Amino acid sequence: MTYMINIDWIISVLAFISIYLIAVIALNLQYGYTGIPNFGLALSIAGGAFVAGALTGRIAMWYYGVDSNLDFISDNSIITSIINQRLAHDPLGGITIFLLIIAISMLINAFLGFIAAYPAIRLREDYLIMVLIAMAEGIRIIGINYRPLVGGTLWVHVPDLFAWLGDLRRTIYVIIMFISSMLIFVLVQLLVTSPFGRLIRAIRENEILADSLGKNIVKVKMIVMVLGSALASIAGVLFALYTEVVMATSYNRIDWTFWPWLMLMIGGMGNNVGAFVGTIAVILARRLIIFYKHEIEHFIPFSVVWLEHILLGITLILFMAFRPQGLMPEKPTKVRGLADYSKIYTKVKEKLMQNNE
Amino acid sequence: MIPPIIKDALVYANLLLMLSIGFTLTYLTAKIPNFAHGTLAGIGVYIAFTVARILKLNAYLALPIAFLIVGIVELALYITVIGTLKRMGATFISLTIATIALEIIISASINIYADYISRATGVFSRAFLMRKEDFNLFGLPGALIVSSILVATLITTLHLMLTRTKFGIAMRATVENPALAEMMGINTEKVTAISWFLTGGLAGLAGALLPLWFQGYPEIGNQLIVSVFASSVLGGLSSIYGAMIGGYIVGLTEVLGTKMLASLIGAWITAYRLLIPLTVLSIVLLIAPRGISGIIEDIMLSKALYKQKIMSGSKGG
Numbered sequence: 001m002t003y004m005i006n007i008d009w010i011i012s013v014l015a016f017i018s019i020y021l022i023a024v025i026a027l028n029l030q031y032g033y034t035g036i037p038n039f040g041l042a043l044s045i046a047g048g049a050f051v052a053g054a055l056t057g058r059i060a061m062w063y064y065g066v067d068s069n070l071d072f073i074s075d076n077s078i079i080t081s082i083i084n085q086r087l088a089h090d091p092l093g094g095i096t097i098f099l100l101i102i103a104i105s106m107l108i109n110a111f112l113g114f115i116a117a118y119p120a121i122r123l124r125e126d127y128l129i130m131v132l133i134a135m136a137e138g139i140r141i142i143g144i145n146y147r148p149l150v151g152g153t154l155w156v157h158v159p160d161l162f163a164w165l166g167d168l169r170r171t172i173y174v175i176i177m178f179i180s181s182m183l184i185f186v187l188v189q190l191l192v193t194s195p196f197g198r199l200i201r202a203i204r205e206n207e208i209l210a211d212s213l214g215k216n217i218v219k220v221k222m223i224v225m226v227l228g229s230a231l232a233s234i235a236g237v238l239f240a241l242y243t244e245v246v247m248a249t250s251y252n253r254i255d256w257t258f259w260p261w262l263m264l265m266i267g268g269m270g271n272n273v274g275a276f277v278g279t280i281a282v283i284l285a286r287r288l289i290i291f292y293k294h295e296i297e298h299f300i301p302f303s304v305v306w307l308e309h310i311l312l313g314i315t316l317i318l319f320m321a322f323r324p325q326g327l328m329p330e331k332p333t334k335v336r337g338l339a340d341y342s343k344i345y346t347k348v349k350e351k352l353m354q355n356n357e
Numbered sequence: 358m359i360p361p362i363i364k365d366a367l368v369y370a371n372l373l374l375m376l377s378i379g380f381t382l383t384y385l386t387a388k389i390p391n392f393a394h395g396t397l398a399g400i401g402v403y404i405a406f407t408v409a410r411i412l413k414l415n416a417y418l419a420l421p422i423a424f425l426i427v428g429i430v431e432l433a434l435y436i437t438v439i440g441t442l443k444r445m446g447a448t449f450i451s452l453t454i455a456t457i458a459l460e461i462i463i464s465a466s467i468n469i470y471a472d473y474i475s476r477a478t479g480v481f482s483r484a485f486l487m488r489k490e491d492f493n494l495f496g497l498p499g500a501l502i503v504s505s506i507l508v509a510t511l512i513t514t515l516h517l518m519l520t521r522t523k524f525g526i527a528m529r530a531t532v533e534n535p536a537l538a539e540m541m542g543i544n545t546e547k548v549t550a551i552s553w554f555l556t557g558g559l560a561g562l563a564g565a566l567l568p569l570w571f572q573g574y575p576e577i578g579n580q581l582i583v584s585v586f587a588s589s590v591l592g593g594l595s596s597i598y599g600a601m602i603g604g605y606i607v608g609l610t611e612v613l614g615t616k617m618l619a620s621l622i623g624a625w626i627t628a629y630r631l632l633i634p635l636t637v638l639s640i641v642l643l644i645a646p647r648g649i650s651g652i653i654e655d656i657m658l659s660k661a662l663y664k665q666k667i668m669s670g671s672k673g674g
Contacts, residue, residue, distance in 0.1 A: 037450055037453070039457070118643075119638070119639040119640075119642040119643050120642050120646075123642060123646050125449070125450070126389075126390045126449075126453065127590065127642055127646065129390065129453060130390065130586040130590065130638065131638060131639065131642065133392075133582075133583070133586075134583045134586060134587075134634070134635045134638055135635065137580075137583055137631060137635075138631060138632055138635045141628070141629060141631045141632065142629070142632075144628075145625075145628035145629060254461060258457065258461060261454065261457075265454070301473065302468075302469040302472055302473065303468075303469075303472065305465075306465040306466075306468050306469045307465075309461050309462070309464070309465035310461075310462050310465045310466070312458070312461055313458040313459065313460075313461040313462035313465070314458070314462065316454060316455070316457070316458035316461075317438060317442075317455050317458045317459070320442060320447055320451040320452075320454055320455050320458075321441070321442055321445055321447070324447065324448070324451050
């Protein structure tokens with residue numbers, strides 16, 4: 001019995017690690033490598049979750065031809081149970097909708113990231129921070145108040161796109177999530193070790209210098225912002241499909257902006273392996289606090305949520321004071337393509353020789 | 358007499374003015390945006406709650422208490438966290454993250470206090486409004502009168518302080534050029550610490566006044582911060598006078614704009630009130646990122662240049 005509980009616990013930890021890893025890697029691309037302080041990360045994650053909440057059910061309704069007299073929001077439970085019955089025998093439909101939702105979410109959130117960063121991307125970083133915090137707060141307000149989106153102050157159910165897996169559904173879905181996060185990890189790692197990675201690090205280190213070398217700083221920053229938002233939104237989609245429910249009120253800035261920031265700060269910015277380590281450390285700590293919630297609440301006269309928040313704040317300050325570079329500081333990256341310099345050099349030399357002759 | 362919506366707008370604009378003066382002042386002296394500023398007002402809100410509902414005293418007694426307590430909290434935060442981090446050589450982003458961490462800690466503490474007080478006394482503390490307990494004078498609510506008087510006093514005092522007193526001049530010097538100010542024998546650390554105490558006090562005052570007219574709840578400060586950003590950025594983040602104008606414009610636009618949109622489009626729009634400061638913020642940054650004080654500076658500069666041109670022209674002729 002205890003063995004079963006432990007397996008369950010490990011699966012839930014793995015699920016949270018996968019979701020937050022995607023968010024932290026996207027943040028690392030934006031802040032760690034490019035120096036864009038994205039304090040509106042919750043915008044992309046809420047955006048992804050809202051897309052999953054608002055569109056999965058509607059697309060499935062259309063796909064399976066569910067009675068169109070039913071209203072998506074008020075008859076949500078009925079619709080979801082009809083769709084889930086159909087999905088239980090339709091692996092192809094489930095996978096198609098899954099991929100479609102991820103693609104739509106990436107597109108929409110790339111656009112949202114563009115809009116959110118547009119007013120202040122040219123300005124000093126403090127202006128950008130203010131605008132991004134405000135934008136993330138804005139999408140939450142829209143989610144809470146615009147009922148057709150994800151049910152307003154209530155919630156919407158997300159159809160179980162992996163219902164066809166039967167009893168193994170939860171385990172296999174978590175494995176799919178983990179593989180997705182690993183894919184994103186590898187993708188970002190490839191990106192930052194490419195010449196583009198060298199460019200964004202150059203912008204982070206010295207904008208004026210990069211500008212003087214003819215690089216379009218605003219454009220590059222915007223590309224990173226858009227790409228990061230699209231990637232982070234995948235975390236929102238996967239989380240929505242994992243919990244099978246989307247509640248607008250839960251996409252606040254503490255859970256989806258500041259916790260990922262803490263993970264990145266602990267791990268070390270500009271180092272994806274560090275980001276991974278930071279994510280695992282924070283998730284394990286948080287899960288342990290929740291696991292021993294009742295035991296802890298014997299000792300403290302308040303809800304464990306606030307304890308978590310206070311610990312989050314104190315850890316952030318301590319890291320800023322004593323180890324701002326994180327546990328695993330950035331290492332000099334070997335950029336792919338740099339090795340060809342010797343070839344270029346010899347080629348240029350040959351050309352020069354020829355010209356001289 | 359005055360329609361309730363105007364009262365709403367005026368009280369809100371007064372509160373926002375106090376908050377944006379504080380936000381701008383900390384920005385000018387410590388050179389970082391203090392994201393914990395809105396949450397500090399949240400402390401003031403709960404001081405007012407404690408004085409009026411728990412101790413059953415006059416709610417206005419909370420004003421001086423809130424000024425002192427929140428001022429001391431802000432000063433303590435500056436000395437223990439921000440100042441220390443600065444001395445340790447923290448970067449701008451590290452300091453900004455530290456203020457966000459402080460926001461989280463203060464916000465959690467307010468929540469703990471609210472839960473504790475309602476469990477200990479049985480008074481519901483997660484949402485409260487003290488408008489009915491407020492006094493009325495010639496049909497004007499006390500919150501409006503007191504906040505207006507406070508704002509008027511504040512503007513005159515700040516203006517006199519900045520222009521006539523030694524401390525004010527030392528403060529302006531610290532803002533303009535800390536290194537030079539230090540060379541002239543000004544203790545810039547002390548000046549910064551005192552200005553942080555003042556800004557904390559102002560946030561406390563605004564917070565203590567708030568539940569007399571608007572509903573108070575633990576997260577109120579975290580939500581006010583977007584309006585504070587908007588008004589400070591509109592003001593230009595470079596002068597206290599700009600912050601005053603910005604606070605008033607954003608406060609009035611937020612309340613009256615929502616009301617106008619509600620009568621035009623429908624009442625459902627009132628829920629999206631937060632999007633108004635967000636829009637103001639975006640538009641200001643797109644059109645005039647240096648805000649009102651930047652525009653005024655530009656006009657003065659061009660006037661001065663024009664004058665110079667005429668003078669040099671007349672000399673030449």
